Amino acid sequence: MKQVLLMGAGKIGEMIATLLAESGDYQVTVADMNEAALARIPTNDHVQTLKVDVTKTAELDAALDGKFAVLSACPYEMTRLIAPAAKRAGAHYFDLTEDVETTRLTKELAVDSDSAFVPQCGLAPGFISIVAYDLAKRFDSLHNVHMRVGALPKYPSNSLKYNLTWSTDGLINEYCNPCEAIVEGEQLEVPPLEQLEHFSLDGIEYEAFNTSGGLGTLCETLDGKVNNLNYRTVRYPGHRDILKLLLQDLRLSERRDLMKDIFEHALPVTMQDVVLIFVSVSGEQNGRFMQESYAHKVYAQDIAGKRWSAIQITTASGICTMLDLMANGKLPQKGFVRQEDTNFDDFIENRFGSAYARSVEVRA
DSSP: OEEEEEEOOSHHHHHHHHHHHHHTSEEEEEEESOHHHHHTSOOBTTEEEEEOOTTOHHHHHHHHTTOSEEEEOSOGGGHHHHHHHHHHHTOEEEEOOOOHHHHHHHHHHHTTOSSEEEOOOBTTTBHHHHHHHHHHTTOSEEEEEEEEEEEEESSOOSTTOOOBOSOHHHHHHHHHSOEEEEETTEEEEEOTTOSOEEEEETTEEEEEEEOSSTTTTHHHHTTTTOSEEEEEEEEOTTHHHHHHIIIIISOGGGOHHHHHHHHHHHSOBOSOEEEEEEEEEEEEETTEEEEEEEEEEEEOEEETTEEEOHHHHHHHHHHHHHHHHHHTTOSOSSEEOOGGGSOHHHHHTSTTTHHHHTSEEOOO
């Protein structure tokens, strides 16, 4: 049985602990400095909790001693503390970050490491990169790779047509930071909230716009191989315009703590959500200009006697699958591991990754 340390006892951490415990193959220690959060984690023979202050090196190193891996479900700024500790302990490192700078840190730590560093193991970045790269490998040459993901309420009831389903810090980070893209063969940074587009799936109208971090490492992987590569977040129509008012016109992008307070005060959390995944790739196949697409939706489900949101399921399933593939020798065992290093079939056939296979294919 593999001993793992899970840092972070929030909404995603609780789902990760549940999935790993249900498998029966992992002994999970859930660590957090928030005792109230730890109290919400159901403990059993496979799950225990531990109060750890990540800013105290000795506490963190002691928690990591003898662990096969550490999974970070903490805010992205904690990477600078947790990832170096994983290297000191010789433990494999996994996280869910969308933050570009912290991913660069893990890449640097991985250079001479005897363990693996696997960042961006959630939905986007994460599974979306695995899907896009799997489609891209079917082409002789690539023209466009378009990646679209949205975590949306099934029953929107406010002007933003949005409920909190994930980390508020991560959400604001995506809305405010520059976005990587490849445009006409050139790697660029493009502004967030721009390049608004509209499309329909299953008769429902959506909009999509630039947000930061969703491409993961694909810009580097596909550099020189694709004309246009971009990632955009999906929302219901009208969401983007309100965000531009708040973040740009009212300059709340300069006061992110205030923006977080406003969101968490005004936008309720919902467990009735849907995750939309839409990837479209075009290019040459056997001398013909072709396009292939992947369009799925994932809904909230009951697991282990409890209702879980779609974003909890997809995010936690991603990092649990990567851990499982590492434990089974299906990923590189040391150094920096990109999401697109993962075989799509290995992922989707995994006991955790099958959560995506149970999603609903939709009509584009």
